Amino acid sequence: MAKSIWKKIAGWGNFPVEPGYVYRPEQMSELSEILRSHDAPNYIAYGLGRSYGDTPLNKDAGVIRTDRFNHMLGFDEATGLLTCEAGVTFKEIIDVFLPRGYYLPVTPGTKLVTVGGAIANDIHGKNHHVDGTFSEFVQTFDLLTASGEVIPCSREMNADVFWATIGGIGLTGFILRATFRLIRVETAYMNVSYEKAENLDQAFDKFAADADYKYSVAWIDCLASGDSLGRSVLMRGDHARLGDLPATVKEPLQPANKFKVKMPVHAPGIALNYWSISAFNKFYYASYKNETKLVEQSSFFHPLDAIKDWNKLYGKKGFVQYQAVFPKDNNPKEGLRRMLTMLSDARRSSFLAVLKSSGPWNGGLLSFPVEGYTLALDIPIKDDGLFPFLRELDQLVLEYGGRVYLAKDSTLERATFQEMYPTWEQFKEIKDNVDPEHLFSSSMSRRLGLTR
Amino acid sequence: MGSILVLGANATIAQATVRKLAANGKHNQFILTSRDTSQLEVLKSDIEIRHQVDVSLKQFDALDFESHQVFFDEVVQEAGTLDGVLLMYGAMEDQKQAEHSFALARTMIDVNYTSAVSILNIAANYFEAQRSGFICAVSSVAGDRGRKSNYIYGSTKAGLSVYLQGLRNRLHESGVHVLTIKPGMVDTKMTYGVVEPTPLLADPDKVAQDIEAGIVKRREVVYTPWFWLIIMTIIKLLPEKIFKRTDI
Numbered sequence: 001m002a003k004s005i006w007k008k009i010a011g012w013g014n015f016p017v018e019p020g021y022v023y024r025p026e027q028m029s030e031l032s033e034i035l036r037s038h039d040a041p042n043y044i045a046y047g048l049g050r051s052y053g054d055t056p057l058n059k060d061a062g063v064i065r066t067d068r069f070n071h072m073l074g075f076d077e078a079t080g081l082l083t084c085e086a087g088v089t090f091k092e093i094i095d096v097f098l099p100r101g102y103y104l105p106v107t108p109g110t111k112l113v114t115v116g117g118a119i120a121n122d123i124h125g126k127n128h129h130v131d132g133t134f135s136e137f138v139q140t141f142d143l144l145t146a147s148g149e150v151i152p153c154s155r156e157m158n159a160d161v162f163w164a165t166i167g168g169i170g171l172t173g174f175i176l177r178a179t180f181r182l183i184r185v186e187t188a189y190m191n192v193s194y195e196k197a198e199n200l201d202q203a204f205d206k207f208a209a210d211a212d213y214k215y216s217v218a219w220i221d222c223l224a225s226g227d228s229l230g231r232s233v234l235m236r237g238d239h240a241r242l243g244d245l246p247a248t249v250k251e252p253l254q255p256a257n258k259f260k261v262k263m264p265v266h267a268p269g270i271a272l273n274y275w276s277i278s279a280f281n282k283f284y285y286a287s288y289k290n291e292t293k294l295v296e297q298s299s300f301f302h303p304l305d306a307i308k309d310w311n312k313l314y315g316k317k318g319f320v321q322y323q324a325v326f327p328k329d330n331n332p333k334e335g336l337r338r339m340l341t342m343l344s345d346a347r348r349s350s351f352l353a354v355l356k357s358s359g360p361w362n363g364g365l366l367s368f369p370v371e372g373y374t375l376a377l378d379i380p381i382k383d384d385g386l387f388p389f390l391r392e393l394d395q396l397v398l399e400y401g402g403r404v405y406l407a408k409d410s411t412l413e414r415a416t417f418q419e420m421y422p423t424w425e426q427f428k429e430i431k432d433n434v435d436p437e438h439l440f441s442s443s444m445s446r447r448l449g450l451t452r
Numbered sequence: 453m454g455s456i457l458v459l460g461a462n463a464t465i466a467q468a469t470v471r472k473l474a475a476n477g478k479h480n481q482f483i484l485t486s487r488d489t490s491q492l493e494v495l496k497s498d499i500e501i502r503h504q505v506d507v508s509l510k511q512f513d514a515l516d517f518e519s520h521q522v523f524f525d526e527v528v529q530e531a532g533t534l535d536g537v538l539l540m541y542g543a544m545e546d547q548k549q550a551e552h553s554f555a556l557a558r559t560m561i562d563v564n565y566t567s568a569v570s571i572l573n574i575a576a577n578y579f580e581a582q583r584s585g586f587i588c589a590v591s592s593v594a595g596d597r598g599r600k601s602n603y604i605y606g607s608t609k610a611g612l613s614v615y616l617q618g619l620r621n622r623l624h625e626s627g628v629h630v631l632t633i634k635p636g637m638v639d640t641k642m643t644y645g646v647v648e649p650t651p652l653l654a655d656p657d658k659v660a661q662d663i664e665a666g667i668v669k670r671r672e673v674v675y676t677p678w679f680w681l682i683i684m685t686i687i688k689l690l691p692e693k694i695f696k697r698t699d700i
Contacts, residue, residue, distance in 0.1 A: 003644055003645025003646060004645050005644070005645050005649060007649075023645075024644050024645075026464070026641050027491055070498075071494040071495065071497065071498035072497065072498045072501040072502060073494060073497045073498070073501075074497060074501070075501045085494070092502075096501070096502050
């Protein structure tokens, strides 16, 4: 008998919070048993809970933790191809392989994500404009489907299921293991160029040079208005070569194990308000100067991992993260300007806002990135007025032919989703084919009308 | 550098402990054993990739006492030098059911105590002759005092703890380290969904870290997490007249 714990869980945004039967299988046999048991009406996989909203939640139904499926199964030094189970984390991959001169081909802003989650959300990183999403580096994965069959998926084998699973928020089946390529690096350091842009026009002028940098991202002040609207700091660079390091660095490939602080409790809701954030943003912008620096990889890629449970900063009510992409050929600058004006007028945004250029869509049926510019920001939930405001943002994004990122979402309406992701019907067809009974389902998939 | 023999490598604590020991770089080979080694294949590849050490798998049936000597001889032949033995397996049946079924009680006795005596006798003779090495076995805080909720299981672990105590005394002279591990409740497959989630439920990684540290620092008895030493000291101190009325 597979055992479960009935408990309330939430994604990284602490919103929404929903109860479900949480399972934690350790062996393949236990996993199959759970899926066959009819203990719960349906199931969804849950990795490290870093997606923000209800992607891995399943109200009153089954949630299957993947953390005990964390074995590395094969590694080829010549090609950098790593095969591992879906619960292996990006942190573990860095810890094991960076000292040997390999790095993740794509990493999001936290290393506390699993390989399974990276595929199911088709995550992207600061190199999307050059390298695309994580799945570009995925050669193949094994999917346990609703029928109990394990099918290998790649661009050649079961290609339809492959493209539905890439970004498919766990609905096609349970990703068991994947094979993907790590990249070679010479050091654990990054050569980063910092450039300040006084407003959105300047930022866009500078973005034109993005192709020269493997990694590019900009912190943007969403509260600045008027002439300073879109004030930002661009941070762009590449892995440092051995010759870039000063002789004082004795172990060039050793990741720095920094002191970690922990957010012990939820901050009071009042802690982050317009004034404190606005002051922080001014200070933050002023703290940068135009320069090129050598920084350790984790502080470039995963700065917030240094604060354990940083999401508690936003208080008990939680927050939503809103990430939208504005396509290149549809006047993205104007779209962004209007969005920034709305945010600044509504005084709703927060200090963690990120603007970056994105490369072409990869064909993943529910994969988020399309070529253009993507803006991601945290918005604390202070009152119910936020939700109508989010709908206004959705409409603006739609007007410019854009879409929001499902890994961050918790509130998108069905019709809006369908308009943003026109390939949803193709997705649903494959989903219904591979899982006619909707054994895999989540709070998000029911909200978006992808499952019953 | 030599090899480590792990008896019962399927257990959650065993997996976590092997990972910690492989990471410390003091041993170059691990022989993982279990009744069914098919499920150890993933652990083998995982440890080989992460820690670049050799891992081999071998079948071991704790209850087939007659096979133990041959098993151990083969291990020594394969390993060359053994640095240590970890006994990580155990059986815990439902106390209430075991009160009515001697078969269930006997499973616990044979797995937790009889088989341990059989295989560790053999290991002890090997290490005594070698005049180095360690024997580390997982007992339980349940063996510290008999309680109505689990005294059959507890008594098998009490037997094991006393056996290890004597073994430590015997092997001290030959420089062989004997380590008794007494975990409290651990968040494993056995407890998941059975024991209410409480702060007392320890993370297997934390327990593994304590075991690894106990081996490196040549400790005698390790309560893990540490607060179980305090809890069990208090429980042991309660007079029987009072204790027999309690529902601990």
